[in-house]
Amino acid sequence: MLRFDPFSDLDALTRGLLTSQTGSNRTPRFMPMDLCKVDDHYLLTADLPGVDPGSVDVNVDSGTLTISAHRTARSEDAVQWLANERFFGTYRRQLSLGEGIDASAISATYENGVLTVTIPIAERAKPRKISVAHGGEQRSIQPTTVDAE
Template sequence: MLRFDPFSDLDVVTRGLLSSQAGSTRTPRFMPMDLCKIDDHYVLTADLPGVDPGSVDVDVDNGTLTISAHRTARSEDSVQWLSNERFFGTYRRQLSLGEGVDTAAISATYENGVLTVIIPVAERAKPRKIDIAHGGEQKSIQPTTVDSA
């Protein structure tokens, strides 16, 4: 089966224009991530292969979740590059969090090049059942009188 991609030639030209000299530091293009909701929390997973775990940073400020990480370039001067396609530098993603998120309980782990961020739903935003009082169950309120002396 032959697949036709009308943009493949454009991608080749764009890569050529955006890439710099071989062996130089280039800015990472993106941080691929997935986001899903499981029960009462969101799970964000981001691919960060080759990133030093100490450089991974997850911050929450004013309803914005910011993920940043840094991959350093090789510092060997005697390297003769035959192919240099991996990007080095700082990765950064920002997501706006809704009102229904418990920002104080967000947690993160970094294992085997994958960052996992658990974002719990706030208690006030969780679905709940509202009790309905039936007419026969309501108590009547009797007015009270206060004696004035």
């Protein structure tokens, strides 16, 4: 199979100029992810297909969640590439966490090329109902009248 795409080099050059990312076109440029709120926690899912499971690292430091992972390059021995588009190298993504996050309870799993990170909301930051205390005696306000003379 032979692939001919005369515009791929121009497209890669344009993408490189329009983004602030550096490196060769074989270096991972981004880690696609989704982030949503589900009940009392946030759920982050990131696509990391082909990543070495032992290289996936999730840590929190000073309110910053850092995700990193590594995909190993295939061996170049006796290979005649017909298409070589998959990125290899280290992926890294950082997110700032708000003060309402319980950083000590963050958990992560990596399965079928998808990293799932559960980020719980701290108990003190969860919405709650405030009960209103009632005083013993209620005062009523009497309307005042103005005498017209």
